[in-house]
Amino acid sequence: MTVQPLEQQTYLPDDANEVAEVLSFISRLEAKTGSKQAPRYLMIGPGEHEQVEIPEHAYQVLHQVLQAMQRGKAVTVAPQNTVLTTQQAADLLGVSRPTVVKLLDAGQIPYETPGKRRRLVKLDDVLAYRAVRREAQYQALMDTAADYDDTESSEVIASRLKKVRSELGATRRANAQTTTAD
Incomplete structure (x- = not known):
């Protein structure tokens, strides 16, 4: 996957089954942990021991994108200056x-x-x-x-x-x- 320059980009939903599988996984994890402890989210690379923790706010963005795509909606990411x-x-x-x-x-x-x-x-x-x-x-x-x-x-x-x-x-x-x- 290549990184796009910081421009507005719209992503169309590809495979609803893949998105549903990820959302189902997230729901199961949230049901398990509840409010006992803060969950950790990791991104895993192709090599052994290549992983990085995803910050909570980035996870929230990803979760919202996945929910929209599961509903068959396109998602536009539009970077804004602060x-x-x-x-x-x-x-x-x-x-x-x-x-x-x-x-x-x-x-x-x-x-x-x-x-x-x-x-x-x-x-x-x-x-x-x-x-x-x-x-x-x-x-x-x-x-x-x-x-x-x-x-x-x-x-x-x-x-x-x-x-x-x-x-x-x-x-x-x-x-x-x-x-x-x-």
Whole structure:
């Protein structure tokens, strides 16, 4: 096997049986050890006594890749720098670069400015912001969810939803005004 340069690479699932066999082996080991002791993972080379221990985080990546391939999914490995430009952060978050700049100016994502204008953002800060944003989105969905009784009319349910949406909109506008005033 040759090592590819650090570029994005997509791998297609080959033999589902081989992947299933490895995942079955891993499951048996995890069931055996449980939480008694931390398991060790080794990569074995072709020669006698050629082996190296695989770090836990590398094992987790491999396990996730194998699970996806077992489900028939292709897996893309996309190396990222640990320090990103605002455009790279925007691409990762799925927003525009000016939006990222606004988030930086608002203090929602920490950054460094090594020059006059250029801003550098740590990858872990961007990932942390993305996790917080997703949690807020899920919470907003839960807040707009309404329990209803089958006996209630659709007009009553619609008016309740409208009230919740308007309250949520008012909260967002108040937060936006507070952010821009700072």
